[in-house]
Amino acid sequence: LGIHTGESIVVAPSQTLTNAEYNMLRTTALKVIRHLGVVGECNIQYALNPLSQQYYIIEVNARLSRSSALASKATGYPLAYVAAKLALGHPLPLLKNSVTGSTTACFEPSLDYCVVKIPRWDLRKFSRVSTKIGSSMKSIGEVMAIGRNFEEAFQK
Template identity: 35%
Template sequence: SLSEDIVYKVKEQTKKLAKALNVKGLMNVQFAVKNDEIYIIEVNPRASRTVPFVSKSIGYPLAKIASKIIIGKKLKEIVPEVFNIKETHPASDFWDKNVKMYSIKEVVFPWNRFPEVDPLLGPEMKSTGEAMGIDKDFGLAFWKAQAATGLLLPESGNVFISVADKDKPAVLEIAKKLKSLGFIILATKGTFKFLTENNVEAQLVSKLSEERPNIVDKIRNGEVQLIINTPSGKRERSDAYYIRRAAVEHKVPYFTTIRGAYAAAVAIQCYKEKGIDVKPIQEIFGGKN
């Protein structure tokens, strides 16, 4: 989703940081991009658990390469060995190659081990593992990443949608896409009113604080296959806690951001239209180590 200009600037800033810090080996940089402005959050002269993910994404053993650099070898000496070639090429010819594959990292959380903990994300590191999905198609890569964490995105059924007012315009496209794929839309009062006013058929469902059967009852009864919820306000957060807990306990895919929900809708569409094609990673990258 990033423009070529932003990607170029990120690469250039990374090179400048590495040279200024005199890093030999691996370096972990965290960037944030907002309104085409690039911000550097932190720089660590060390490896991270992202290294094996990136290695699998591009097909090159970065830890092996970095280890050789650390003990004094030059990158131009390593290139023929790593890439199994005899002639000399600039290293940038290989690092900048376009693999034309989407690699999506999904986190694994321990929510099911702690029944009273609110499965809500914040700035703390709460994940206990990671999974990965690779495919030429973004939707299928996202579907694989979700499946690898144990959550299979549904092909049909009921989708519960309840979003904050600021997210209502953006959720409209998602609801239309899911409706076109044959899903039934369930929504609480505010979202239900917005969807129906914009020609998206939906069924009204009660909040936890309203009459029963409510949305949590429906989740527990197996009547909800997908949840899209961006809570706002104290009452909604209280309701959302029980929705989140019910989703975890009954393994219902749950998305709290519009971007995540849209990715899920695209993944479901791709899966229904194309199915899943699984290949060994060695085959994807031509048998490289």
């Protein structure tokens, strides 16, 4: 808690969640977006205590965000395109999957590979700013790598 998303290392799919934890957070996310009436893109960030299964929702972004761009790149799922079509009133089951061209866009991406995103800082540009990461974003970009497993993606 207390670290800006842009300052954090992201690994997908999660390497530490159990199936029960993953399904608990997924179910909660679906309940939240249905309760809020979200149509289109939304991401939810959690803090989870793995010892007690207690979780907190840190942030809900019912819009395209930096996290959305990463998720889209990591999965190959065209979030912005699909969200725009939904905003125009097109039903999800009728939208074509732009990757296959034959199936619909109404599916949940599944990764059989690992993606690692690491922020990039240029602290010379911010000479009077603390070098400690916190709730404000100081990174100027990021690098993403894909591999067959965490080790391969991380080493790239």
